[in-house]
Amino acid sequence: RVQVNASAFYYRYRDYQAQYPDLVDGAFALVTANAARAKLYGAELETRFAITPHDHLELNGSWIHARFGDFTYTSILGGFVDHSGQALPNSPSLSADLAYDHDFVLAGGAKITAHVNSHITKRYWTTVERSLDSYQPAFTRTDAFLRYQPANARWDIPPFVKNLAN
Numbered sequence: 001r002v003q004v005n006a007s008a009f010y011y012r013y014r015d016y017q018a019q020y021p022d023l024v025d026g027a028f029a030l031v032t033a034n035a036a037r038a039k040l041y042g043a044e045l046e047t048r049f050a051i052t053p054h055d056h057l058e059l060n061g062s063w064i065h066a067r068f069g070d071f072t073y074t075s076i077l078g079g080f081v082d083h084s085g086q087a088l089p090n091s092p093s094l095s096a097d098l099a100y101d102h103d104f105v106l107a108g109g110a111k112i113t114a115h116v117n118s119h120i121t122k123r124y125w126t127t128v129e130r131s132l133d134s135y136q137p138a139f140t141r142t143d144a145f146l147r148y149q150p151a152n153a154r155w156d157i158p159p160f161v162k163n164l165a166n
Contacts, residue, residue, distance in 0.1 A: 005044075006045050016068070017032050017035065020129045021129060023076040035068050039066075044062040047060065054102055066088040068084060086130075092136075100116055116144040119140065147159075
């Protein structure tokens with residue numbers, strides 16, 4: 001069996017607010033500015049394959065185009081700054097997920113589920129001002145868990161490991 005979910009979206013924001021660091025009365029502060037407009041559009045595809053009654057594979061992907069409209073400001077730290085047309089923070093243009101799980105059915109109906117998943121994403125900026133420490137390079141993160149679930153399914157024990165490679 002195969003399950004496929006697909007979605008597309010288009011958003012136009014007015015009065016989008018963004019924050020940037022600046023000096024206010026001689027102290028470092030995050031200043032909130034009206035970025036006027038922002039436009040986001042993209043698509044997502046989610047798939048789940050039941051390879052066998054005990055084996056499942058998931059493959060998901062997303063594409064997003066997220067940009068400021070006209071967005072300029074003047075700061076004490078950076079002078080005149082123009083972010084017009086730049087990507088919104090925390091908006092990687094591409095990301096994908098791959099997951100696999102297997103159920104081991106035990107005597108009496110209990111089961112152990114072994115699961116592993118990987119997430120990959122393109123690079124992106126985490127802040128508006130795009131300082132060097134706000135650049136997130138492309139990365140992959142792999143997680144795993146083993147879950148024990150008794151036959152009555154009222155509780156389970158899900159020990160997990162996040163980010164196996166790091």
